Amino acid sequence: DAGVIQSPRHEVTEMGQEVTLRCKPISGHNSLFWYRQTMMRGLELLIYFNNNVPIDDSGMPEDRFSAKMPNASFSTLKIQPSEPRDSAVYFCASRQGFSGNTIYFGEGSWLTVV
Amino acid sequence: TQLLEQSPQFLSIQEGENLTVYCNSSSVFSSLQWYRQEPGEGPVLLVTVVTGGEVKKLKRLTFQFGDARKDSSLHITAAQPGDTGLYLCAGGRNTGNQFYFGTGTSLTVIP
Numbered sequence: 001d002a003g004v005i006q007s008p009r010h011e012v013t014e015m016g017q018e019v020t021l022r023c024k025p026i027s028g029h030n031s032l033f034w035y036r037q038t039m040m041r042g043l044e045l046l047i048y049f050n051n052n053v054p055i056d057d058s059g060m061p062e063d064r065f066s067a068k069m070p071n072a073s074f075s076t077l078k079i080q081p082s083e084p085r086d087s088a089v090y091f092c093a094s095r096q097g098f099s100g101n102t103i104y105f106g107e108g109s110w111l112t113v114v
Numbered sequence: 115t116q117l118l119e120q121s122p123q124f125l126s127i128q129e130g131e132n133l134t135v136y137c138n139s140s141s142v143f144s145s146l147q148w149y150r151q152e153p154g155e156g157p158v159l160l161v162t163v164v165t166g167g168e169v170k171k172l173k174r175l176t177f178q179f180g181d182a183r184k185d186s187s188l189h190i191t192a193a194q195p196g197d198t199g200l201y202l203c204a205g206g207r208n209t210g211n212q213f214y215f216g217t218g219t220s221l222t223v224i225p
Binding site for chain 1: 155
């Protein structure tokens with residue numbers, strides 16, 4: 001079975017440009033999470049969706065970040081405009097059911113903003 | 115402020131040694147998970163514990179959930195180079211369906 005699929009795997013962009021990260025969760029999973037990982041702050045939850053509905057976006061850094069989940073098989077995380085401090089690895093993860101069940105992570109999107 | 119603090123943050127040991135990683139919080143969790151993350155990959159689940167005082171063993175790895183469900187430990191016996199990676203604990207709550215990750219412990223096992 002295919003796991004969580006993220007794209008792009010690596011992206012280098014200039015400050016001020018728009019960045020769109022994409023995620024395809026595991027089929028049948030009803031929860032989707034976006035995390036950001038940096039050396040300084042570790043793994044931070046940005047937003048999570050349950051049944052395509054955003055439940056908690058309190059981790060989204062600021063208005064420059066937005067996330068959508070138009071259907072059960074696709075989600076995007078957009079940064080506009082991007083800044084150097086947004087450089088990080090962004091992980092998408094999905095889960096079936098509720099807390100306590102396994103969260104499956106994608107391989108991450110490595111973003112560098114110069 | 116991190117909800118879950120892990121210690122130590124970095125650990126470098128010789129092959130064959132034993133080690134313990136700690137995950138502590140002032141909050142109560144309904145479940146706690148341990149993940150291992152290798153460079154260039156996403157975290158992969160090792161174990162889930164849900165009952166206070168629960169102990170689970172996975173080959174050379176022993177996981178314990180604190181009685182009060184606020185802390186957990188991971189003990190590795192006779193560490194091997196293949197154990198090298200970032201170990202993350204994550205606490206879940208029944209309300210809100212959220213999962214909070216710890217600060218992480220980076221383990222290096224030297225052959």
